[in-house]
Amino acid sequence: MQKTAVAIAALTLLSAAVWWNAASVGNQPATDETNIAQGEQxxxxxxxxxxxxxxxxxxxxxxxxxxxxxxxxxxxxxxxxxxxxxxxxxxxxxxxxxxxxxxxxxxxxxxxxxxxxxxxxxxxxxxxxxxxxxxxxxxxxxxxxxxxxxxxxxxxxxxxxxxxxxxxxxQRGIDMTQTGWYSGDPHLRRNGDYDDARTLELMAAEDIRFSQILCFNLNRNYVPQMGQQLTPQFNGMGDASIRTQGIYTIGSGQEYRGSVFGHILHLGASRIVDANGLKTNTDNWPPFGLVADEVHSLGGISIHAHGGYEKEIYADFAQEATDGVELLQFAVYRGIGLEGWYHILSAGYRFPAIGASDYPYCRALGDCRTYVKLDATQPTMADYNRGLAEGRSFFTTGPLVEFTVDGKRAGEPLELPKGATIKVQATVTSLVADVQELQIIEGGTVRFRKTVNKDEQRKPIHWSLDIPIQGSTWIAFRAIAPGPDEREDVEAHTNPVFVSVANKPRIKSESIRWLLAKLDERIRLHESREFAEKPKVLAYFATSRKRLLERLELAE
CATH class of the missing domain: 2.60.40.10 (Immunoglobulins)
Structure with missing residues (x-):
């Protein structure tokens, strides 16, 4: 039975790999072969x-x-x-x-x-x-x-x-659960028939507390039946899919995919979405924001995958329809990148980012993961997903972070009077890769940097600053180091603490204008397309544009 299961899983991984290669032809930029070879070495x-x-x-x-x-x-x-x-x-x-x-x-x-x-x-x-x-x-x-x-x-x-x-x-060098931090990788794939015990053993090997195994559809084509998905998950979805072994938990989720709107993760929902039923064309209708409404009604959350691919994400966040963005992957910030995410935050939105590996279409299992702060004594997958949506987290390729602003953690609000000074404290421990620089980011700008000396690496690094605050803003922490040949390697980034001074909104006009320009690019794309649902899609995007313009009136 075990050999049969391995064969089934191997076949599924091979089929998915063939699909990925075929889907990539003609869509990937030319890459210098020598550069690739050096990276592989x-x-x-x-x-x-x-x-x-x-x-x-x-x-x-x-x-x-x-x-x-x-x-x-x-x-x-x-x-x-x-x-x-x-x-x-x-x-x-x-x-x-x-x-x-x-x-x-x-x-x-x-x-x-x-x-x-x-x-x-x-x-x-x-x-x-x-x-x-x-x-x-x-x-x-x-x-x-x-x-x-x-x-x-x-x-x-x-x-x-x-x-x-x-x-x-x-030896466990640091136990993050002692201070309430739990690791997770919400973007994994496997064959639905494969042995749960073996999957949990893999998660134990990488010490990933909460893992979510996704079914997914080919771009555009979608049939709302589990058996029609690639890597189908026959344990069910949501709470029904939960399996636990010791301190490790797995559950099933969905990656809903289109080539025009992008890809989006549905985590914790009790079933896969109907969307537009058998008439669904994920490139045309419905938009992800409306699909997210269905996911929310099923008890789940919706997070744009792969940095949103810089596609429909620019319409969905503006309507506060989706719950965040999978940003850190392959040790880079994908899609909208840090620039786009910082502008969304500076436009006054609470739009959390996460990190995930997309295994096996990545370098290694769990090479990017998200730690969530959970207060429950025995937290569940539902607690973990709720923490993702609330931004009580940091995402990392190795460094482990404790970060507070006047005692507030990532995802929490901080109310201050005018003229206040805040205390920012960070501790970083990186046991698997060396950190070279720490950053305090305020409102999208690196305000303070700290160089990490060689004798500090692989040890807890403490940093404390008193910072005067001029107005409402957001503050986050980042730890970085390039790998050999200055390639992407060490990254850790917290979600922000949201600082409100004298109850004034934290909205930057330049961020709103940047986001409007990105949204207008997507509107022009849809205007150039011919499809039956075009008027409805343009109306959805027009609503997003209206919401951004309303915020522009409140901006600095």
Whole structure:
């Protein structure tokens, strides 16, 4: 049964990969092949080694055997984790018999040209115990488990024909749940028939507390039946789909997709949307804002995927119809980018951003994720999604953040009198990648920077400032570092604290005008198209334009 499930999952991933490649033809900009090749070398080039390693199989005539056990130092129990086993030749070796083999880097993820651009090797996932055939000599073992565990590197000599045992203890370097922060990746895919226990084991290996597995439709074509979706989720949706193993939870969601309006995530809804029923053409009708109304009635939230692709998102946020934007992905800020998001915030909107990996169409499982501040003793997926929609979060490729403004956290309002000074405090701990710079962002401008010294890296970094505030604004925190060759790598960004001074609105006229220009581009696109629902779509966009103009009258 297990082999059958693996085969089904492999077939689904292959089919989806074929779909992605086909859908991308003609839509992707030309990319310098040398630049791509150099980026890929970064992923597989172990620091200090002469050249990148490759996946390899040890010769049966000379191989030795490594019996590897990885345990959690706190419990002594086997710990699911991510592992590299490197031979004396600098190449990478995997177990022959591994229930998590399908998700090793040579089989899943590892999307070319996508960050984070940092060393990953050629890892495999383990449930905590594995047996690896290796060439004789010095063997290097590297073990990771998400962003909160301290990575471990061990060396051991394995003789020809000999069996050698190694036990590695993994220590949680920081427990974010102690201060109420819970990790999640709300944009993952798998086959609906696949084993829930195996999926939960993968999430444990990357220490992702809340994960949402999405079904999705091909662009434009949509039939509101689960069996007609790619990667269908037959556990149901919403609360019915929840599965838990220890401290890890998975649930099912939907990515509703069109090529004209973009893609949008529906999280926590009790079923997939009807939209316009069997007549639905996701390029024409209904707009995402109206689909989001249905999602809300089903108990879910709607978040624009991939930075909204700079498409209908410019109409939906203006009507406060959708709940936020998936911004950090592949270690970059996609679609509207930071510039667009900052303008939305500076136009007076509370429009949270999140980070997610889009696995397996990314570099690695959970390489971008969102931490949400949850007050419940035993938080649920519904609590996590509510926190996403309320902006009580930060999103990251590794750095872990504590950030307050006069004691207020991300997503919270702060009321101040005129002439007030605020205390901004931040603590950053990054166990998996070095941070080089910290930033305090006010109203879309980097107001303060702090350079992180080498002797501070991989340790808690504390920063405290007293800042005079001139008027209503928003304040957020960011931690960054480029990877090798200045490529995208280390990113962490909080959602903002919203500061109101003397009850005056925080609206910038230049941001409204910037957003109007973007909206007008989309209106011109729809005016140039011919489709039956064109008058209704233009009316929807006209309403968005009216809402922005109303705010312009209140702007500074």
């Amino acid at each position: 970064i992923i597989h080039h172990r620091p200090g080694s002469e050249k990148p390693g490759e996946p390899a199989v040890a010769s049966a005539l000379t191989a030795g055997r490594l019996d590897l056990t990885v345990v959690d130092a706190a419990t002594g129990e086997p710990a699911p984790c991510r592992v590299n086993v490197i031979g004396p030749d600098g190449n990478y070796y995997e177990p022959d018999d591994n229930p998590l083999a399908l998700w090793s880097l040579k089989r899943s993820g590892n999307r070319e040209g996508k960050g984070p651009f940092r060393y990953y090797g050629w890892f495999f996932y383990s449930d905590g115990t594995c047996r690896v055939e290796v060439p004789p000599g010095k063997i290097t073992v590297e073990v990771w488990k998400g962003f909160e565990y301290t990575p471990v590197v061990r060396e051991i000599t394995v003789g020809q024909g000999a069996a050698t045992a190694l036990t590695v203890k993994l």
